[in-house]
Amino acid sequence: MFEKITNAPPDPILGLADSFNADPRDCKINLGIGIYMDETGNTPILNTVKKAEQHLLDHEKTKNYLGIDGLKKFAACTQDLLFGRAHPILMDKRARTAQTPGGTGALRIAADFVTKKAGVKRVWLSRPTWPNHNQIFSSVGLQIVDYDYYDAEHHRLNFTAMLNSLEKIQPGDLVLFHGCCHNPTGIDPTKEQWEVLAEFIKKKGGLPIFDFAYQGFGRGLEEDAEGLRIFSQKHAEFMVCSSYSKNFGLYNERVGACTIVAGDDKTAEAALSQLKTIIRATYSNPPAHGGAIVETILIDDILRNDWEKELTDMRQRIQRMRQLFVQTLKEKGANQDFSFIIDQKGMFSFSGLKTEQVLRLREKFGVYAVNSGRVNVAAMTLNNMVPLCEAIAAVI
Numbered sequence: 278m279f280e281k282i283t284n285a286p287p288d289p290i291l292g293l294a295d296s297f298n299a300d301p302r303d304c305k306i307n308l309g310i311g312i313y314m315d316e317t318g319n320t321p322i323l324n325t326v327k328k329a330e331q332h333l334l335d336h337e338k339t340k341n342y343l344g345i346d347g348l349k350k351f352a353a354c355t356q357d358l359l360f361g362r363a364h365p366i367l368m369d370k371r372a373r374t375a376q377t378p379g380g381t382g383a384l385r386i387a388a389d390f391v392t393k394k395a396g397v398k399r400v401w402l403s404r405p406t407w408p409n410h411n412q413i414f415s416s417v418g419l420q421i422v423d424y425d426y427y428d429a430e431h432h433r434l435n436f437t438a439m440l441n442s443l444e445k446i447q448p449g450d451l452v453l454f455h456g457c458c459h460n461p462t463g464i465d466p467t468k469e470q471w472e473v474l475a476e477f478i479k480k481k482g483g484l485p486i487f488d489f490a491y492q493g494f495g496r497g498l499e500e501d502a503e504g505l506r507i508f509s510q511k512h513a514e515f516m517v518c519s520s521y522s523k524n525f526g527l528y529n530e531r532v533g534a535c536t537i538v539a540g541d542d543k544t545a546e547a548a549l550s551q552l553k554t555i556i557r558a559t560y561s562n563p564p565a566h567g568g569a570i571v572e573t574i575l576i577d578d579i580l581r582n583d584w585e586k587e588l589t590d591m592r593q594r595i596q597r598m599r600q601l602f603v604q605t606l607k608e609k610g611a612n613q614d615f616s617f618i619i620d621q622k623g624m625f626s627f628s629g630l631k632t633e634q635v636l637r638l639r640e641k642f643g644v645y646a647v648n649s650g651r652v653n654v655a656a657m658t659l660n661n662m663v664p665l666c667e668a669i670a671a672v673i
């Protein structure tokens with residue numbers, strides 16, 4: 278049976294990491310996969326994570342299974358981060374959170390849940406979006422529809438076109454938003470635009486779902502939750518798939534969360550019970566270690582404070598690299614205006630490089646970016662900036 282199976286195409290992001298690792302050139306630069314690097318080009322383990330791990334090593338008494346929905350305090354801390362402490366949704370017990378293997382795990386069980394338990398048939402995704410969204414939602418049989426998002430000519434959000442496409446939403450359609458730091462464009466709606474969107478989706482009867490993987494990487498922990506919190510004032514029901522890969526640097530621990538918000542406590546509890554049947558049939562219960570690290574940090578005032586400082590340092594370094602990238606491109610003679618990159622948010626920049634330029638960068642200079650022109654600004658350093666910008670100037 279298996280001899281009929283042909284090769285699947287490599288993953289557009291993770292496949293790139295494999296090609297990068299196989300590239301023997303010393304000068305190679307990896308701007309593909311979204312991981313944070315420090316000024317020395319390493320992806321560090323945060324000090325607060327190390328401290329939490331030491332605490333766990335000293336105090337952990339069992340490796341028994343977690344419950345299907347994971348750690349209880351982890352769930353409470355996640356809700357505090359999403360909505361802010363003592364938010365009415367939390368006071369009214371309208372939210373339930375399951376700890377999941379990464380943000381991808383959260384999205385997959387959310388997709389399964391809305392399809393099997395809530396009768397959702399279609400999902401709206403921004404064009405462009407993170408390529409894995411398409412795979413996740415089509416894997417559960419949902420029809421995928423795109424909504425306009427990006428104005429490539431002016432490097433900004435095309436809000437009018439976005440609303441025009443969302444006009445075609447049918448009641449009960451799932452509509453996915455990137456909570457902050459839109460991947461791949463780095464362009465988020467403004468506060469006013471979030472207000473309009475929240476009202477608009479409510480009027481159309483759509484079910485909002487937030488992919489919230491970069492909280493703290495855009496403007497700050499609270500600021501980055503702006504859109505989500507605006508929706509939470511206007512919508513009785515929605516879902517949030519959040520990730521701790523980036524903001525705690527816990528990439529390979531696979532730690533994320535799937536949060537369901539419902540109209541009341543009883544409905545939320547019933548929804549969680551159904552979500553748990555999906556989890557049980559998918560991975561049974563989540564791995565403990567990453568969730569325990571996050572919980573240990575978030576429940577301890579000192580660790581939490583120190584973590585926020587580490588997160589701020591990461592965010593500020595990325596912002597400095599944005600500035601330096603634009604300035605160095607200019608110095609190296611790149612004959613285009615790249616200043617729009619300074620205002621983009623999060624790890625990524627949609628550079629405007631065309632696929633053939635990206636391929637030439639890879640082949641000639643060992644600079645790896647996603648074919649769409651997305652570059653990971655968080656992988657730029659003082660050391661690689663000059664060769665990187667020289668290579669870009671050469672291909673454009």
Ligand code: LMR
Pocket residue numbers: 290291309310311312407409460
């Ligand atoms: C990315 O977009 O590079 C990250 O979210 C990593 C991934 O899993 O694709």
